[in-house]
Amino acid sequence: MAIFYILLLFILIAAVIAVETNDLLSSVICVGAIGFSGSLMFLFMQAPDIAITQIVVEVLGLIILIRATISRDLTFISGDREFFGVVVSVVILFAIFLAGQTVLRTLPDFGTPAFVAAAQNCDLPAPAAQTYIAEGMQKTGAANLVSAVILDFRAYDTLGEATVLFTSIIGATVILRKDSRRLGEEINE
Amino acid sequence: MEQKQRNSNVAQKEKISNGVKGMTIIVKTIGSWAKVLIFLFGIYIVLFGHLTPGGGFAGGVMIASAYVLLMLAFGGEFVKQNLSPSLALKLACAGTLAFAAIAVAGFFYGPDGFFWNFIGQEWLAGESSNLHFINAGIIMLAELAVGVIVAAAIFLVIFTFSTFKFDVSDNQKE
Amino acid sequence: MPYALCFLLFVIGLYCVLVKKNMVKIVIGILVMEYAVNLFLIMLGYRTGGAAPIIDKTCLEPGTGQITASFISTSVDPLPQALVLTAIVISLGSLALIISICVRTYEKYGTFDITKIRRLKG
Numbered sequence: 471m472a473i474f475y476i477l478l479l480f481i482l483i484a485a486v487i488a489v490e491t492n493d494l495l496s497s498v499i500c501v502g503a504i505g506f507s508g509s510l511m512f513l514f515m516q517a518p519d520i521a522i523t524q525i526v527v528e529v530l531g532l533i534i535l536i537r538a539t540i541s542r543d544l545t546f547i548s549g550d551r552e553f554f555g556v557v558v559s560v561v562i563l564f565a566i567f568l569a570g571q572t573v574l575r576t577l578p579d580f581g582t583p584a585f586v587a588a589a590q591n592c593d594l595p596a597p598a599a600q601t602y603i604a605e606g607m608q609k610t611g612a613a614n615l616v617s618a619v620i621l622d623f624r625a626y627d628t629l630g631e632a633t634v635l636f637t638s639i640i641g642a643t644v645i646l647r648k649d650s651r652r653l654g655e656e657i658n659e
Numbered sequence: 660m661e662q663k664q665r666n667s668n669v670a671q672k673e674k675i676s677n678g679v680k681g682m683t684i685i686v687k688t689i690g691s692w693a694k695v696l697i698f699l700f701g702i703y704i705v706l707f708g709h710l711t712p713g714g715g716f717a718g719g720v721m722i723a724s725a726y727v728l729l730m731l732a733f734g735g736e737f738v739k740q741n742l743s744p745s746l747a748l749k750l751a752c753a754g755t756l757a758f759a760a761i762a763v764a765g766f767f768y769g770p771d772g773f774f775w776n777f778i779g780q781e782w783l784a785g786e787s788s789n790l791h792f793i794n795a796g797i798i799m800l801a802e803l804a805v806g807v808i809v810a811a812a813i814f815l816v817i818f819t820f821s822t823f824k825f826d827v828s829d830n831q832k833e
Numbered sequence: 834m835p836y837a838l839c840f841l842l843f844v845i846g847l848y849c850v851l852v853k854k855n856m857v858k859i860v861i862g863i864l865v866m867e868y869a870v871n872l873f874l875i876m877l878g879y880r881t882g883g884a885a886p887i888i889d890k891t892c893l894e895p896g897t898g899q900i901t902a903s904f905i906s907t908s909v910d911p912l913p914q915a916l917v918l919t920a921i922v923i924s925l926g927s928l929a930l931i932i933s934i935c936v937r938t939y940e941k942y943g944t945f946d947i948t949k950i951r952r953l954k955g
Contacts, residue, residue, distance in 0.1 A: 478838045479838075488861055489845060489861070494858075497858065505868065516879070516885040516909045527922060530925060531864070535857075535928075538936050551852060555852070556852050559852055560848070567841065571837060574836045580834065580836060583877070583879065583880050583909065585878070603905050604900055607900065616886060620919070624915060634923055635923060635926045638923075642929040645930075
């Protein structure tokens with residue numbers, strides 16, 4: 471359990487640096503540090519699928535961020551908005567944090583799975599996760615239970631995810647097309 | 660007057676960088692060997708997604724990373740001449756259609772057969788069987804379709820970002 | 834206690850979106866919020882001393898081939914992991930879309946500062 475606190479502290483320090491520093495390259499590097507320690511946390515929380523996906527996706531996200539921002543010759547725009555807006559935002563965020571604390575205290579302790587404990591408290595016959603583990607391999611034939619869940623039991627969500635990914639990539643490609651005509655040319659011609 | 664202004668505009672556009680520049684010859688040599696290994700590892704992660712951790716999403720992003728290495732090491736000009744984004748677009752569309760076809764093909768097996776696992780599965784019974792490669796029904800086909808979709812989509816995004824020509828001089832008010 | 838630290842990470846990302854002026858800083862704030870949400874969902878399914886939800890020969894009973902009861906009671910929850918797996922890949926797609934909009938806006942106005950973009954017209 472101590473490793474979780476160490477990694478969470480590292481993530482929080484990196485997040486504060488990423489938010490507050492004036493140099494864009496340093497904040498992008500700190501975002502990379504957050505992603506890497508997040509992947510380590512997933513590994514220690516016994517989720518190897520998620521750890522592999524997080525580290526690979528975070529590397530590509532860093533490449534996109536650096537390509538879009540660093541290779542321009544920018545003069546640095548830094549600083550916050552006007553002072554009154556900052557004070558009101560901080561007060562409201564503090565109130566949100568305290569409200570979240572009262573909600574998070576009603577969850578079961580860190581260490582018992584929250585969905586399984588909730589189903590057992592409500593006297594349901596079996597939580598869905600227990601059914602998937604007990605009968606997953608028998609019904610689907612796959613040894614990796616996470617793949618069995620996302621591609622057989624909950625395959626509709628994966629269809630939705632493929633559609634969303636496809637649409638957002640098409641949108642990004644269309645926006646950055648280089649031979650798009652400007653409006654002035656079409657009106658003049 | 661018009662011709663001179665147009666010439667100066669063209670000269671100013673060429674000074675601005677034409678996509679990503681390439682890197683030194685050491686990076687190019689090692690990159691052209693390493694991309695084969697990355698591609699092979701990505702295919703392994705996609706194919707064995709129902710037995711070991713990984714699956715279609717992580718494997719697809721790894722396959723795209725092989726092309727990302729190629730694009731970053733060799734620069735925007737080489738990539739624009741040799742790699743084709745239209746093929747990647749067609750592969751992404753084909754992958755999405757294949758996934759939807761696998762889903763709809765379950766309708767032949769009954770009225771509530773959306774995403775029905777219609778290929779036969781074997782599971783471990785007794786002591787002497789081992790975990791076969793082809794024993795998971797439609798999971799392997801769906802994993803291949805998801806891998807193709809994710810690889811083609813991520814390749815398309817990085818291709819657009821690395822051959823993007825950035826010109827400010829057109830639209831800004833003087 | 835780890836839930837509170839994860840929520841603090843989310844609030845830090847929200848502060849970055851509300852307060853900063855640079856467009857790329859706002860995108861970094863959105864990215865930090867997405868990391869916090871994924872971390873929180875995996876934390877909900879963790880069991881202390883648990884095992885990964887992958888079946889091998891040691892989890893099966895030797896005679897009939899059923900899953901042993903000890904594996905069911907000591908494995909972590911596979912359901913939040915399945916949800917987070919697709920969420921991570923979707924965050925990459927939405928990051929590409931947001932950054933392409935930022936790049937186009939920089940081309941049109943010449944600056945990443947959002948207060949100046951409000952004052953320039955067309």
